[in-house]
Amino acid sequence: MAKRTAKSGKKSRSGRLRIVAGIWRSRLLQIADVPGLRPTSERIRETLFNWLAPRISGARCLDLFAGSGALGLEALSRGAAEAVFVEKSAVAASVLQSNIELLGDAAATVCHADAFDFLHSEAARGFDIVFLDPPFAADMLDNLCRLLDEVPVFADGALVYLEEDRASPELQLPEGWRVMKSKTAGNVRYSLVTPDDKDQR
Numbered sequence: 001m002a003k004r005t006a007k008s009g010k011k012s013r014s015g016r017l018r019i020v021a022g023i024w025r026s027r028l029l030q031i032a033d034v035p036g037l038r039p040t041s042e043r044i045r046e047t048l049f050n051w052l053a054p055r056i057s058g059a060r061c062l063d064l065f066a067g068s069g070a071l072g073l074e075a076l077s078r079g080a081a082e083a084v085f086v087e088k089s090a091v092a093a094s095v096l097q098s099n100i101e102l103l104g105d106a107a108a109t110v111c112h113a114d115a116f117d118f119l120h121s122e123a124a125r126g127f128d129i130v131f132l133d134p135p136f137a138a139d140m141l142d143n144l145c146r147l148l149d150e151v152p153v154f155a156d157g158a159l160v161y162l163e164e165d166r167a168s169p170e171l172q173l174p175e176g177w178r179v180m181k182s183k184t185a186g187n188v189r190y191s192l193v194t195p196d197d198k199d200q201r
Helices: 042-052 070-077 090-103 115-119 141-150
Strands: 016-018 028-030 060-064 082-087 108-112 127-132 154-165 178-185 188-194
Touching: 028 090, 042 070, 042 154, 042 178, 042 188, 060 070, 060 115, 070 082, 070 090, 070 108, 070 127, 082 090, 090 108, 115 141, 127 141, 141 154
Parallel strands: 060 082, 060 127, 082 108, 127 154
Antiparallel strands: 016 028, 154 188, 178 188
16 A cells, blocks of 8 residues: 555655566556655565465455555566455545556456445455555554454455554454564564464465
8 A cells, every 4th residue: 555654665766656576577657646645665565475475376356545556566466366456545546547557457446435435345355365554543454354354355265464553552353363474664564464363374
């Protein structure tokens, strides 16, 4: 997602999102002119997609709070079969749609919608990977995880990516959820989680 707060780590060129790897490696895409909007850093994306490497091919991905679409676009570049981008800002959603058209990927869908409303819709079904990267100041990850635990969003064996302010209290995950990987980069704490700890993968 694109954050409304500064991040540490390697930064994309001003005003541009750079895809790190895959079929669109090093492609530069426009970032919406929304105050404070930034993509998840290249450093974090590189680590995350190293974690996801065994699972990304053919995956169906949901990028909530998509912003620049950095996470979903990186997933598509690396072999994901489909990505749905949910973004509340009309400006950010429009720029993301333009970037997708530039890349020519019909497997990407942009939904101009509130994330919580989307999760209650019929479209929020059967995802293999869910990217959760809301604005830090909104402090909503606890509520999002509880909602995800209640609605049928996940395919079997799904994974969830969580990104939050490093200074935030430890996230209280729903019962049965398990952290598989976790790291920090500057002011960011990010984790890969399975919502079913009976699946040892």
